[in-house]
Amino acid sequence: MSLYCNTCCLPIDGERCPVCGRKSDRQVASDDLCFLTEKEQIWSGMLADVLKQRNIPFVQKNVLGAGLATKTGPMLESVRFYVFYKQLSEAKAIVDELFSSLNEEENED
Ligand SMILES: [Zn+2]
The missing domain is CATH 3.30.70 (Alpha-Beta Plaits)
Structure with a gap:
């Protein structure tokens, strides 16, 4: 299950967004x-x-x-x-x- 960066609107594989570098602990949801x-x-x-x-x-x-x-x-x-x-x-x-x-x-x- 991927995480989700709220800032970039991107599903991310690691715990940090590769685009903005922020940490995310929110799992991506289907919607x-x-x-x-x-x-x-x-x-x-x-x-x-x-x-x-x-x-x-x-x-x-x-x-x-x-x-x-x-x-x-x-x-x-x-x-x-x-x-x-x-x-x-x-x-x-x-x-x-x-x-x-x-x-x-x-x-x-
Ligand atoms: Zn981001």
């Missing part, structure tokens, strides 16, 4: 929201559609990709997706399926 992925806004609509088709409830949070502004242009917004822990592995498989071919293209340079 805890867990961070799934972060996608640029152009892709987030597509991912949201597929999650809806598969009946996976999710929460979206918009984040401004300020650090990327010089590289990719201004006003680039990305979207973080959170799903319930019980559906996290299913949702991750969907993300892999959807974006693996896109990532291959990005890695060519």
